[in-house]
Amino acid sequence: MSQIRPVKFNDQGSRPNINDKNVSKKRETFTQPISFRGKPSAFESLSSDVKKLLEGCEPKPGKIRQFIQNRSIWLSERKGELQNQLINAFFTAFWAPIFIAFNPFTNEDTKTKKYTAWRQPVSAGVALLCSLPLTKVINNYLDKLASEGRIGMYDLRINPTDSFLTKLRKNTEASLKENNKKNFLKKERAVREDLFTKLLSMDPNDISINEKTGVIFCKSTGKEIGHSVSGLATNPELIKYTDSNNLYNLKFRDFMKKHFKFEFYDDGTLKPEALKHNMENVKAMDFLRTLGLFKEGEVTEPDVIRAILKIRQEAITESGIRSLFPSLRDDTIHKLANIYGQLAARVGQAQTGAKSFYEEALTLEQFLHPLRLEGNELQKLMNSTVAEVLDNFSRIYLKNLDIADCEVKTANGFMQTQYKRIFEGANGKTLEDFAKIIIKNEAKKVASHFSTFKAYAGIAVNLPIAILACTILNWAYPRIVECVAPELVKDDKKGGNK
């Protein structure tokens, strides 16, 4: 489920001052979803009344299906070790006893069967008592480590987990109230007044608050309006933390350095061998994600293959280029077709099923190799718009291919049309915006990876706990049954099971 995170970027690239009067305006602009689609879609441009009416299209299944649907949604939001344990305990406690107590294959009397059946709910209870608290504690601890950036592979500082944020909020609130009650109240009033005037101008039915993070947002547009006073916006520690960690100032080049180990300013790394060394682990999957070819959070393998196939179809063959631009020389056409063929050829191999896509994917280095960009040229690109970048990219690209100047203009047009498909409607956005999208996607990816890791960690930790639970069960089972159903035990001791 989508949740509005308190960590956001603004268009200045830094955290806004909470006392600034223009903050509300700024926040509205920077929380707008950054879209590569340029203009709003047909649905987005509809008025809120029409959208409300169209909500009636939402499927409304029958009662039974509705029941299952609600349970399914509940389960999908809570994937992990805790949920597995609860499901297991449910079946152990409520399902298994029925089949033991009414087992048609045994000819024992009902009391013996009932005595044996009691073992199941007891074992479920013991298992839950042993493993639930531990799993919860371990999960929270892992959340803390990842959110503080201590696990390098799962650095969630940019996208902290809910449990971490909730705890942080509670702690800072408590410390603020204790140490600096006066200042806290003063600030609280100022923020409240600002927020109050803003809220007054809005439709009250359109406002909602995220209980966990304290973010107030507009229901229909999903825009963040502000934070409830005790929320994180007034939390100076978080502001200090994010500022000191440079989370809001992360530039595209820094991002590339961090995630692709690619230093733009260092001339040494731009030599092909060094570049290769730095880039050989980056797969085409990452590259395509980098290009923003997918909707956020929907990156799947078939999507990747489909997207590359799309490129392949559009990555025109020599004859295709010739028909489009008849004035180009043959060797130019050959070079262009060669570049676009690189991606296509590798994907073609993967498609035929020789090896899986992951193994055979084209590395970013292989794609960027013909570019051989100069450090200062890239430096210039950092603050220009995507359209300008495309223009520059294609110029540099063609220059490196030793294409004659008179042909650059024509070929430039070709390159631009090719790239524009990839950066569809990105005109007017700066590379920094683009970098933000990449960071957002990267953060989501890391969060998903971390949840998988947490699930495995839960399984590993719970194995020794299972041994403990078995031992406790052996001790507890006869005693609990004696307390709960003494008639079963008494009769047994008399030897009355026959």
Place this chain on the structure above:
Amino acid sequence: MKISPLNSFNKYIGKNLNKAASWGWMRNACEKGLAHPVKAGAAMMVLSIVSKDIVGCILYTTQSWNNKKIPEQKRKFLAMTDLMNGIIMIGGQLFAGKIIEKRFGPWLTGKYFTGRNTIQNKENGTIEYKPIHETKAPFAPDNVYQNYLTLVKNNKEKLKKLGMKVDDEKILGEIGNEIVNKYGVKGEKGKAIEAGFAIIVTSLGTMALVKRTIAPLLSTPLAGYVKHKYIDKDKKGQNTEKKSNNPDDELLSHTMAPWNQNTIDDSFKKVMSK
């Protein structure tokens, strides 16, 4: 800056966890979890339960086998029951989990909710979606689109007043496509249902059916058979049992095979009479 011992402990743990996170299989598992959340959720559940069953099976079998408070004859039968129970549970759950993941689960989800069946392409291993026709699945794109069309048809005047271009077919189609993406299978709710329902079906198939229904029913006769055929072979006639106060004895009674009921009943009577 002062470094607290807790801080350095956290640092140490984080460093080691990072090592574990960079193992090849862990990275692959993470990538798969991101690419196929539905499959990963259900598979993780099966793995979690089966891993505990393996530990439980080994533990229960050795405990029963070495528990000298239980008479020898019963002890072995009990141990065999535990072993058979474990084997059926582990094998059965893995088998059922695989079948549900590949065939039954996607089909059931498609038929009753999403209107699409996921199929693995055998040639290149990719996952494809095949629409299930003639279905009443509420989240099927066709059905959502139909809902949308009827809604527009019924509220034509109202929508016109609100400023929607009802007569422009192109715009209507565009809006319809977005509505299908929003409320259909690809929407937030549709995805959540696909993932959650897979967990429900897998848990019913593995835990309810195999672990809690088939395993207890089958393990009893199988244990009797194994004990009779392999363990009692050399020790016929030996009866060195002692009276036991252990409540685990009662487990024996429900684990008796119907076909050797009489022999064991006889030995049981002998023990009781001593």
